[in-house]
Amino acid sequence: MISKSMEKALNQQIALEGYASYLYLSMASWCENEGLEGCAQFLYRQSDEERAHMLRIFRYINEVDGHALSPGIKEPAHTFKSVRDLFEQVYTHEQKVTRSIHELVSQSYEEKDHTTLNFLQWYINEQREEEALMRTILDKIKLIGDTPQSLYFIDMELDKINQMTAQAEGGEGERPYDNYPFLIKNKRMKSQLATVALILILTNSLISQEQDSISANDIEPPLRLELTIDGKTYTLKDGDEIKLKGVAANPTVSVRSAAFRQFQFESVYFEYPTHFAYTYEEDFGYRIWSLDGSDFIILMFVYDVPVVLDELVDEMVAQFGEENCTITPFERKLGEIPCAGKRIEVSLIGQSLNYEILDIPYPDDKKRILAFQDIRDETGNSSSESTLTMQQINTSFKLIK
Ligand SMILES: [Fe+2]
Ligand SMILES: [Fe+2]
Numbered sequence: 001m002i003s004k005s006m007e008k009a010l011n012q013q014i015a016l017e018g019y020a021s022y023l024y025l026s027m028a029s030w031c032e033n034e035g036l037e038g039c040a041q042f043l044y045r046q047s048d049e050e051r052a053h054m055l056r057i058f059r060y061i062n063e064v065d066g067h068a069l070s071p072g073i074k075e076p077a078h079t080f081k082s083v084r085d086l087f088e089q090v091y092t093h094e095q096k097v098t099r100s101i102h103e104l105v106s107q108s109y110e111e112k113d114h115t116t117l118n119f120l121q122w123y124i125n126e127q128r129e130e131e132a133l134m135r136t137i138l139d140k141i142k143l144i145g146d147t148p149q150s151l152y153f154i155d156m157e158l159d160k161i162n163q164m165t166a167q168a169e170g171g172e173g174e175r176p177y178d179n180y181p182f183l184i185k186n187k188r189m190k191s192q193l194a195t196v197a198l199i200l201i202l203t204n205s206l207i208s209q210e211q212d213s214i215s216a217n218d219i220e221p222p223l224r225l226e227l228t229i230d231g232k233t234y235t236l237k238d239g240d241e242i243k244l245k246g247v248a249a250n251p252t253v254s255v256r257s258a259a260f261r262q263f264q265f266e267s268v269y270f271e272y273p274t275h276f277a278y279t280y281e282e283d284f285g286y287r288i289w290s291l292d293g294s295d296f297i298i299l300m301f302v303y304d305v306p307v308v309l310d311e312l313v314d315e316m317v318a319q320f321g322e323e324n325c326t327i328t329p330f331e332r333k334l335g336e337i338p339c340a341g342k343r344i345e346v347s348l349i350g351q352s353l354n355y356e357i358l359d360i361p362y363p364d365d366k367k368r369i370l371a372f373q374d375i376r377d378e379t380g381n382s383s384s385e386s387t388l389t390m391q392q393i394n395t396s397f398k399l400i401k
Contacts, residue, residue, distance in 0.1 A: 003111055007066040009104055010116075014057050015071035016100055020093055021050035023076040027086050030079060036151065038159030039083065045165065046090075053126070060119055083154055084138075084146045091134040098127040136311070137161075160305055164285055217265060217287065220278035224258035260392055264400070265289060266302045267362060268370075270334070271396035273389055295383035298393075299371040307367045309359050313342045316355070320346045332358060335397035339370070352376035362399060 002010070028043035061068040080086040101123045108117040140157055144150045227234045227242075229251050234242055235258055260271035266287070276291040276298070285305055291298040301307075317325045330343040341358035354376055360368035374386040 001065045002061070002113060002116060006107060006111060006113055006116060007061060009107055010057055010061050010066070011069045011071070013100060013104060014054050014061075014068065015073070016097055017050050017054035017057065018071045018073055019076070020097065021047050021054060022073050023093065024050060024090070026076040026078055027080065027090070030086070031083075034083075034151075036083065036155045036158075038155040038157070038162060039086075041162045042158045045162070053123070056122075064115060082146050083151060084141050087134065087138045087141055091131070091138050094127065094131050094134050098131060101127055132315075133161075139308070139311070140306075157305075160285075215282075217280045217282065217289070221261040221263060223274060224261065226256050226258050228254045260396075263289070263291070263300075265300070266366070266368060267400045268300065268360060268368060269396070269398050269400055270393045272298060272393065273385075293385050293389065295375045296385045296389050297373040298389070299373070301367075301369040301371070303367040303369075304365070305367070306365075307369070309341060309357060309369060312369065313344065313357060316344060316357075320344075320348060324348050330356060330358075332356065334358070334360075334370075334394060337361065337397065337399060341369075352380060354382070360399070 024043045024047035028040045028047060031037075031040040031043060058068040058070075077089075080089070101120060105117065105120050105124065108114075108120065137158070141154055144153050144157075146154065222238050225236050225238075227236055229244065230248060236242065257274055259274055261274050261276075263270050263272055272291050273293060276293045279290045279292070281288045281290075285303060287302045289298075289300040313327065317327060324347050326345040328343045328345075329340070331338060331340050333339070337360070339358040339360055341356065344355040344357070346353040346355065352375070354372075354374045356372045358370045360370055362368055372386070372390070374382055377383060
């Protein structure tokens, strides 16, 4: 049973979601008339989503013995100045919906209505993701511009999102945006931090995707062996053969595993400590390699769509809490390659973490990002594992054309 005031407030939320559904429908129609097929499909889908949001509240009200009311909908605008204007309106409307959800949350706190409070949790997450998605689209439009020529590229971007969404929906009931790399990327980051920040384990569920086929990326770089014969060392991989000419009759031979493995994926090459655990994950539009030591972790992200490093950083900072982070612009030469990025110092529950996030320049459409995570010791110094690993990466790093 919910209170009359809560019933009224939830019915108002129904009207807000319902209006969004009709507004997005109107926008879809405008885009279709303008020949922007990608934008139109995206908005048709959004319109359906909003209707689903509305129905979810509708059902809930009746379930808890209230009376859900089918709302009268104000006629939305039918024309828009530009694509940018349109998405600005979408973003503004999403922000309005978020504020309204937050007010409902406050009200259920005040009324000690735990059932509604629990029901609203889903909407809080939904709004966070929707806002992030719309902001991303809007940022892209600002970046690309919305002159007639650039409309084509904007439409292609939206079409990419549509395709990812469609693929995701073909999967096992995943939420449509879960596979949009902008939103997913920091979940992996979070999973790294979870080792030290229990608080994040409690508040975030990690994503685990089942992979159906094994690719070359799934296979860990082989262990290398150092064979020393009479003081001369040869480094070999499993299955390698060497021919030695003129070796003495009674050679002294010793063998041990090499200290470093060779990472060589997506044209990026470097050497990393043999004992680091190798994992690989992929989904639509992105791939992530993770090399985990005990204090130090190397992550390589490869996205098929243009991803802005600063946004990745912003999202990480938002997750850790701005008050816990210090961000500084940062440059580092890897091998001969100058890379720019950001450093984030995170202090959480007595632990100090250092992230270096670097853009790897490469002349193709993919985006490569290398991230290093180091757990600092009590005095704030880098771990010795970090120092050794970075030395090896710095000397061995190269891009393979
Ligand atoms: Fe909604
Ligand atoms: Fe929405």
